[in-house]
Amino acid sequence: MIQSLLIANRGEIACRIIRTARDMGIRTVAVYSDADAKALHVREADEAVHIGPSPARDSYLVGEKIIAAARQTGAEAIHPGYGFLSENADFAEAVIAAGLTWVGPRPDSIRAMGLKDAAKERMIAAGVPVTPGYLGESQDPAHLRAEADKIGYPVLIKAVAGGGGKGMRRVDAAGDFADALASCQREAAASFGDDRVLIEKYILSPRHIEVQVFGDTHGNVVHLFERDCSLQRRHQKVIEEAPAPGMDPDTRAAICAAAVRAARAVDYVGAGTIEFIADASEGLRADRIWFMEMNTRLQVEHPVTEEITGQDLVEWQLRVASGEKLPLRQDELSIQGWAMEARLYAEDPAKGFLPSIGALEIFRPHRGVRLETGVYEGAEISPFYDPMIAKIVVHEESRDAACEALARACAATDIYPVKTNAPFLWRALDDADFRAGRIDTGFIAARGAALLPPAEPTEDMVRQAAAAILVQEYYGEPTMLAFWDGDLLSAPQPNPLRGALGFRLNAPANRKVAVNVEGKLHHAELPVDWRSAEVVGEPVSGGVAINDDGLSFLASLPRAAVSAAGAASDGAILAPMPGRVTAVEVAAGDAVTKGQRLVTLEAMKMEHGLTAPFDGIVGELPVAQGSQVSEGTLLVKVEKTEG
Structure with missing residues (x-):
């Protein structure tokens, strides 16, 4: 068994790998950039090595620095996590050439499945159904446009070396093709160093179904069932679940068997994911599911598979890399219950999902769920890396129960001042069609603004803000106000979740209160005539932070007017x-x-x-x-x- 492990990654996946390695008695080594000097994965590891400036291209993407860190610390093996160098066959070869153990598939397997055009040709030879499209060598824009015209719109332009939703554009009309191609190629070159693309027919009622596969060095390959990753925004996964809703036993058997054939076709070792696109216009059917690509690494959404199977996939990776056989045979694996995962991103849904950065003055995720994160209260969200700050995972007996538990957890997420997509997630999970399993990859786009939190605070939010800020100003204490049938409950009493105190606010009936919410002046009337509602305010720099169904905002007493900087009205x-x-x-x-x-x-x-x-x-x-x-x-x- 491996005795010491370097994790060539950062954030939540580095913390996730460290946790399993520690349980297995394996010493861990972290690497970090300037921006991550105080990161959680650096704190959690037994040892940490600085590898360069903040941009990933100068640190996490420099294989020589990572191998040097392994040699410096005496690490025996390198686990790449996902993203960065995890699917870089040259890096895998360099690790092996340095006499280290590579926790991942063989370099030849990475190459075989890393280029989407070659991978599809191999899958066709293995009898795995693939999506219709253009896989040719020519990258001439006019030729690509002609191929798209032949396939018929809409089409999907995809980076040959792509992954994670990057380097991908949907084109609905011939006139839009040139601009989409140029944008896709720029993003592909920046993300993968390769601007080549392929073209696929875009399925109009698509479901994204993927199968977790695992192989060992003894010739064994198994699947750990499917996941549904159809809830996506701009091709980026948002909510994942296992098993897939509406999957009958015969269709499951067919798709999982195809996934195992795909893995065997490249002599696969370790954790991998076979991704399929399904035409769900008439439900899930085996004859309408096609191979898209293989991810030759652990996936972001692997926790939902762990929850329904009771297996630790990182432990499986480490055992296989150490030369052991797979821990279980196919007939020993089964599905138990239902699991869902929501990706919590540092972004502002009310502003077009622009990334949000800064220090986490408050980071209070909901308790009682599985949380995969690489941050802590007080940590800094930087502009240098992916905006995902946590994964919220639930496991329940049924899909309905999982929906309810995950929606509750997203609504109770309390983060400030960094904006997150928590209120957006809550609204998606509360949607009647989602609850009924009527989903496809266009689900989020079709609902548009209906899933977005309000751009301006509602009257109820303003009332919350006014009550909380008044108590803060009067008492100078952390605030917890509970309203019940219009009455403010008195205390003081400890709040076990936040360690805060409750107070009784004596205000004349119909009293008008002025309050700033997010820099804009509002007026509220107290007392608040609510039915069974809780108001929580917490002191932060500049006022009191309020959380309402995952939406955090700042309240303060009126000060000097706040002007909106950067408006484009003057050009x-x-x-x-x-x-x-x-x-x-x-x-x-x-x-x-x-x-x-x-x-x-x-x-x-x-x-x-x-x-x-x-x-x-x-x-x-x-x-x-x-x-x-x-x-x-x-x-x-x-x-x-x-x-």
Whole structure:
């Protein structure tokens, strides 16, 4: 058995691997960049090595530094986690050449499945059904456009070396193809160092079904059943579950058998995932499920498989890498209950899901669920990495119970001042169609604004804010107010969840109270005539933080008016967050029209297009492609055209 392990990753997956390794008596070594010097995975490991500056390309993506850290610390093995170098066959070979154990599949298997076009050809030969599309060598834009026209729209452009939703664009009409191709190629080059693409037919009622497979060095391959990852936003998974709703035994047997054939076709060792696309227009059927790709690593959503099977997949990885046989045979594996996972992202749904960064003054996830995270209260969310800060996982006897438990956990998530998608997750989980299992990959897009939290605080939120801030100002204590049938319950009494105190607020009936909520002045009337509601406020810098169904906001007594910086009404387009300019699509002096894209900013591995607020002429253009900018930096100034 491996005795010492270096984790070539960060965040929640590094913490997850450390936890299992510790339980197995394996010494762990973490690596970290400048931005992660105080990260949780650094604290949790037995030893940690600094490997470079904050950008991943200068630290976590530099294989030589990671191998040097393993040699420096005497680590026997390297676990890549997922993302970064986990599917880099050259890195896997370098690890093996250095005399270290690689906790993952053979480099040849990574190569065979890493390029989507070659992988599909291999799957066809193995008798695994694949999605119709273009897998040819030509990358000429005109040729790709002609192939897309032949396939018929809508089509999906996908990076050959892609994964994780990156380097992927849906095209609904021929006229949109050129722009989508250019954007996809830019993102693919930036994320994977390879701008080649393939084209697939886009399935109009798609379900994303994937099968967990595992192989060992003794020729054994098993599956651990399927997961449904259909709830996606811009091809990024949001909520995953196992098993898949509506999956009958015959269809399960067919898809899982196809997954095992796919793994055997590349002599697979370790944890892998075979991803399928299903046409669910008439429910899940074996003849309407096609191979998409294989992820030759552990998946982000692996906890739901662990929950329904009772197995620790990281332990399986470490045992297989140590030369052992798989812990169980296929006939010893079974499904127990239902599991769901929600990805908690540092992003603001009310502002187009822009990434949100900063210190976590408050980080209070719901208790009683499985939480996979790499942060803690007081930690910093940086702009350098993926915005996922935690995974909330539940396991219940039925799908209904799992939906309810996960919705409750998302609504009770208390985080400030970093914005998260918790209120968005709660609304998705509470949707009647989701509860009934009527889902596909277009579920989120079809509902649009219905899943978004309110852009402005509701009257009830303002009342919460007014009550909490008044108690904070009067008593100078952490605040916990409980309303029941219109009466404010008195205390003081300890709150076991937050260690806070309750107070009775004596206010004249119909008293008008002025309060700032998120920098805007509102008026509220107290006492609050609510039915069975709880109001919680907690002192933070600048006022009191309020949490309502996963939505956190700041309340304070009226101060000087707060102005909104960076508005584009004067034509000044400012960077909404720190990032790197990946494309400048205009030049000084150009005439532009309202809505025309001017520059593209990349932050937290996502592209954000910034557009002209009105018709005009490009005046100032102080940035160029490749510029690294901070929040509030002027990117371009548009001057209004007379008349």
